[in-house]
Amino acid sequence: MRIGILGYPQSGKTTLFNVLSRAHAPTGLGAASSGAIQIGTVQVPDPRLEALRDMFEPKKYTPARIEYIDLAGQADSGRNQSALLPQQITSADLILLVVRAFDDPAVHHPEGSVDPMRDVSNFTDELLLKDMAVVEGRIERLKKAKGTGAKEAVEELPLMERLLEALEAGTPLRDIELRPEEEKSVRGYQFITAKPLLVVFNTGDGEAAGAGLVEKYAAGNKVLAVEISGKAEMEIADLEGDEQREFMELLGITSSGLDRVIAASYGLLGVCSFFTVGTDEVRAWTIPDQTPAVEAAGAIHSDLQRGFIRAEVVGGKELLEVGGMSAAKEKNLVRLEGKEYLVQDGDILNIRFSV
Ligand SMILES: Nc1nc2c(ncn2[C@@H]2O[C@H](COP(=O)(O)OP(=O)(O)O)[C@@H](O)[C@H]2O)c(=O)[nH]1
Numbered sequence: 001m002r003i004g005i006l007g008y009p010q011s012g013k014t015t016l017f018n019v020l021s022r023a024h025a026p027t028g029l030g031a032a033s034s035g036a037i038q039i040g041t042v043q044v045p046d047p048r049l050e051a052l053r054d055m056f057e058p059k060k061y062t063p064a065r066i067e068y069i070d071l072a073g074q075a076d077s078g079r080n081q082s083a084l085l086p087q088q089i090t091s092a093d094l095i096l097l098v099v100r101a102f103d104d105p106a107v108h109h110p111e112g113s114v115d116p117m118r119d120v121s122n123f124t125d126e127l128l129l130k131d132m133a134v135v136e137g138r139i140e141r142l143k144k145a146k147g148t149g150a151k152e153a154v155e156e157l158p159l160m161e162r163l164l165e166a167l168e169a170g171t172p173l174r175d176i177e178l179r180p181e182e183e184k185s186v187r188g189y190q191f192i193t194a195k196p197l198l199v200v201f202n203t204g205d206g207e208a209a210g211a212g213l214v215e216k217y218a219a220g221n222k223v224l225a226v227e228i229s230g231k232a233e234m235e236i237a238d239l240e241g242d243e244q245r246e247f248m249e250l251l252g253i254t255s256s257g258l259d260r261v262i263a264a265s266y267g268l269l270g271v272c273s274f275f276t277v278g279t280d281e282v283r284a285w286t287i288p289d290q291t292p293a294v295e296a297a298g299a300i301h302s303d304l305q306r307g308f309i310r311a312e313v314v315g316g317k318e319l320l321e322v323g324g325m326s327a328a329k330e331k332n333l334v335r336l337e338g339k340e341y342l343v344q345d346g347d348i349l350n351i352r353f354s355v
């Protein structure tokens with residue numbers, strides 16, 4: 001899974017990137033001119049998987065991974081409306097939009113004042129414009145092709161015109177109902193407004209500056225928003241264990257920004273995790289919600305999907321409660337499920353197959 005971080009300069013993108021990917025990339029104005037793209041890969045923290053690791057003591061431990069992409073310098077500014085986004089961003093599965101909500105006279109704001117609602121609306125408008133530019137270019141080409149009677153052009157032109165109309169009316173493409181074949185033809189363009197959007201309001205350290213922003217924004221928009229205090233989270237991320245807990249208590253934070261951003265991202269993407277366990281490896285697999293067992297098997301290996309016979313399934317929670325696989329079997333907690341079984345978040349799967 002790949003998450004692209006966008007937002008105005010000095011909104012706290014790199015700070016958040018550091019929080020999310022436990023990196024120490026330079027922040028602030030000095031860092032802004034490098035023009036580089038930073039990619040950070042993090043293991044998704046999952047207490048269930050950690051408990052399973054402690055139970056099986058495997059040779060190999062493989063949590064789910066998320067890749068975060070942060071743009072430094074000019075490319076991160078939406079100001080240049082004709083500029084297209086770098087490929088790394090357009091190929092992301094989800095866009096994380098960082099909006100400055102912290103008051104700090106020491107940090108320059110490109111607009112001269114802190115106004116999160118203005119910034120989020122301006123930035124999302126700029127994203128609409130980026131997609132509009134792509135759609136307009138496509139329409140132009142299709143019109144030319146249509147003159148020559150190309151079948152593809154005849155079919156695609158009305159769809160593109162519909163998309164343009166929606167974008168001009170301020171509707172992001174993710175909010176448009178598309179038929180499955182239309183969706184397929186649209187997917188290839190990797191439109192930025194078609195991607196799930198998570199708005200992150202970067203509020204000050206425990207202060208009320210950001211209070212109510214999430215509610216206020218979410219009321220009028222079909223996107224998810226969370227609040228986090230970038231600077232405080234960066235300090236939290238650098239602490240361990242008890243120290244981290246104590247510091248969070250002090251700030252009145254119950255779950256770290258990292259946890260909240262990951263939970264919100266999984267929710268927006270409509271994905272969940274199942275696990276495979278054993279003394280060789282304890283591993284998390286990310287699949288779409290409502291995936292049938294046979295396709296979940298395919299996420300592990302295509303042979304397992306092709307030769308699928310049955311899935312042995314036990315809930316991770318149940319297994320941890322009884323303390324081991326043999327106890328789970330004794331208590332009949334391990335079920336045999338067929339191809340159609342819809343894998344649940346936290347399930348432990350063992351695929352029986354033959355090829
Ligand atoms: N007071 C305060 N400053 C922050 C916060 N988050 C980021 N900053 C500061 O804002 C400046 C810009 O942050 P940076 O992450 O580099 O922004 P970017 O340009 O969007 O990547 C840096 O000096 C950060 O230390 C925050 O929550 N509170």
Ligand SMILES: [Mg+2]
Nearest residue numbers: 013014071072
């Ligand atoms: Mg930056």
